[in-house]
Amino acid sequence: MILPPGVGGVVFGTRALGDGRSDPIVRSSVSAELGISKDWATISQVHGSRVVTVSGPGFYGEADALVTTSIGLPIAIATADCVPVVLLGKATRAVAHAGWRGVARGVVPAAVECMQALGDEPTTAILGPHIGACCYEVGREVIEEVGGFAARTRWGASSVDLGAAIRSQLPGVEVVDIGRCTHDDPSMASYREDGTRERQVTIVWIPRD
Numbered sequence: 001m002i003l004p005p006g007v008g009g010v011v012f013g014t015r016a017l018g019d020g021r022s023d024p025i026v027r028s029s030v031s032a033e034l035g036i037s038k039d040w041a042t043i044s045q046v047h048g049s050r051v052v053t054v055s056g057p058g059f060y061g062e063a064d065a066l067v068t069t070s071i072g073l074p075i076a077i078a079t080a081d082c083v084p085v086v087l088l089g090k091a092t093r094a095v096a097h098a099g100w101r102g103v104a105r106g107v108v109p110a111a112v113e114c115m116q117a118l119g120d121e122p123t124t125a126i127l128g129p130h131i132g133a134c135c136y137e138v139g140r141e142v143i144e145e146v147g148g149f150a151a152r153t154r155w156g157a158s159s160v161d162l163g164a165a166i167r168s169q170l171p172g173v174e175v176v177d178i179g180r181c182t183h184d185d186p187s188m189a190s191y192r193e194d195g196t197r198e199r200q201v202t203i204v205w206i207p208r209d
């Protein structure tokens with residue numbers, strides 16, 4: 001597990017930790033280890049821009065981001081190359097699943113809008129482990145959809161920097177990138193690497209104190 005320093009209530013899981021959203025045994029053990037409720041709020045991710053605001057645990061259907069003001073309620077998504085984006089406000093937290101389609105469709109700005117509708121706004125964003133521009137070979141059409149941010153892979157192919165694209169969608173927000181490339185890091189599931197169905201979970205909650 002990766003716990004960003006100085007921030008309570010944010011955990012980026014690893015491949016080995018598994019996807020606790022769909023596995024109640026994994027979820028219970030992870031929750032016990034973190035000292036949080038085993039009853040999470042989850043969604044079925046579809047690479048869109050729908051955001052759900054939740055105040056209790058449960059499954060909220062097809063969406064790509066969750067926002068909450070409820071203290072102690074774990075909100076969770078899972079990824080394997082896409083960017084897990086955590087937004088921290090004064091009294092709200094959001095977590096978004098943003099691959100190139102999510103970036104193109106504006107899921108992160110949509111989550112910010114939901115926080116603003118609740119009278120808050122993000123001061124800090126944390127980008128969890130995702131496929132880096134170092135390894136994310138894409139065609140020109142993906143770069144166009146994302147709005148630029150063209151880069152090169154280590155082997156010189158055309159790639160796109162999703163982290164930079166998300167940063168550009170968060171003006172005025174301090175953006176911290178955990179800086180782990182899922183494709184390079186053997187502890188992370190990477191769909192691009194081996195077509196895996198495994199995912200690593202990102203869990204976010206507002207700590208009680």
Ligand SMILES: [Zn+2]
Nearest residue numbers: 132134135181
């Ligand atoms: Zn890489």
